[in-house]
Amino acid sequence: MGNGTSIGRVRGLGSAHSGAHHWIVQRVSAIGNLVLTAWFAVSLLLMPNFNYITVHDWIVSPVSAVALSLLIISVFWHVRLGMQVLIEDYLHEAGTKFVALAALNLVVFGAAFYGVFTIARLALGAA
Amino acid sequence: MAQGATGKKARPLSPHLSIWRWGPAMFTSIMHRVSGNGLAVVGLGALLCWLGTLAAGPEAYAKYAAFAVSPLGRIVFVGISWAYFNHLCSGLRHLLMDIGGGFEVKTNNMWSILTHVFGVLLTVAFWAILLLR
Ligand code: HEM
Ligand code: HEM
Numbered sequence: 001m002g003n004g005t006s007i008g009r010v011r012g013l014g015s016a017h018s019g020a021h022h023w024i025v026q027r028v029s030a031i032g033n034l035v036l037t038a039w040f041a042v043s044l045l046l047m048p049n050f051n052y053i054t055v056h057d058w059i060v061s062p063v064s065a066v067a068l069s070l071l072i073i074s075v076f077w078h079v080r081l082g083m084q085v086l087i088e089d090y091l092h093e094a095g096t097k098f099v100a101l102a103a104l105n106l107v108v109f110g111a112a113f114y115g116v117f118t119i120a121r122l123a124l125g126a127a
Numbered sequence: 128m129a130q131g132a133t134g135k136k137a138r139p140l141s142p143h144l145s146i147w148r149w150g151p152a153m154f155t156s157i158m159h160r161v162s163g164n165g166l167a168v169v170g171l172g173a174l175l176c177w178l179g180t181l182a183a184g185p186e187a188y189a190k191y192a193a194f195a196v197s198p199l200g201r202i203v204f205v206g207i208s209w210a211y212f213n214h215l216c217s218g219l220r221h222l223l224m225d226i227g228g229g230f231e232v233k234t235n236n237m238w239s240i241l242t243h244v245f246g247v248l249l250t251v252a253f254w255a256i257l258l259l260r
Contacts, residue, residue: 027222031222034215034218034219044257045253045256045260048260052181052189055181056181059181075171076171082163082167083167086160111171114175114178115174115175115178118181121182122178127181127182127184
């Protein structure tokens with residue numbers, strides 16, 4: 001391993017042994033998104049109107065509540081991976097990159113939990 | 128970095144940041160990134176707000192619903208739906224290319240362009256059904 005040019009510093013190190021998993025999970029979540037968001041789009045079109053009662057009655061049915069919760073999980077997982085790539089592509093300084101990735105993880109986890117929690121609250125009759 | 132003329136003959140250069148031209152695939156790649164990240168921020172924000180106001184009760188939900196049909200709300204939701212359908216189509220193109228399809232230049236350019244055509248058509252169809260039902 002040389003230490004002069006940037007290519008010299010990485011030559012001979014071999015693979016990072018991570019990355020393929022990220023790529024595959026991005027695809028798996030993409031397929032999950034495809035199925036669940038298509039279901040959601042069709043469900044919106046099938047609603048007679050978007051009044052509180054109509055939407056509330058729709059969302060508290062077990063099928064809707066479960067599918068919408070799965071949608072939240074699949075989409076946020078996909079977004080967590082996708083935005084990680086965005087950050088890695090544009091933030092090159094180790095400190096800012098670390099902070100941005102940490103913030104991404106916290107926001108995604110919190111937001112996804114908020115989504116599933118509101119659905120559960122509605123479906124279990126507390127709101 | 129890329130030094131082409133160190134030997135006697137100029138060696139081929141690797142792709143260079145300042146030497147490029149527009150092509151359908153490049154545009155589609157950029158739009159996939161823009162639509163995906165736009166959806167993540169605005170689309171998921173709006174989705175969570177919808178769930179949040181629904182859980183907060185009829186008064187809060189009514190405010191959200193009123194915003195959704197206001198002129199600004201229309202722009203936001205048409206934008207979200209277009210980003211979604213566009214990302215869906217370019218995402219399917221990604222999955223097709225992942226299994227080795229569509230790499231010939233002509234086919235690749237064709238699917239790149241069709242991605243955006245289908246994205247707009249699906250958006251128009253979605254709103255037509257929604258508003259005319
Ligand atoms: C509807 C089905 C969907 C499909 C088929 C799909 C497909 C894909 C694929 C294959 C990638 C990887 C692209 C690459 O490796 O360069 C990707 C990236 C991404 N997707 Fe999706 N996706 C879908 C829905 C969504 C949704 C609903 C969101 C957000 C709410 C989203 C956000 C993103 C983001 C942020 C990226 C990263 C883009 C980048 O910066 O490179 N996707 N999508
Ligand atoms: C693009 C993103 C968003 C848009 C367009 C949006 C829009 C709105 C609008 C128009 C209202 C009604 C405000 C009023 O007239 O009083 C509202 C209220 C509300 N939003 Fe959002 N919002 C977004 C993101 C979020 C997010 C991410 C959350 C939660 C995590 C959220 C939670 C709430 C809640 C709980 C209320 C109800 C407040 C009340 O009780 O009146 N919003 N939002």
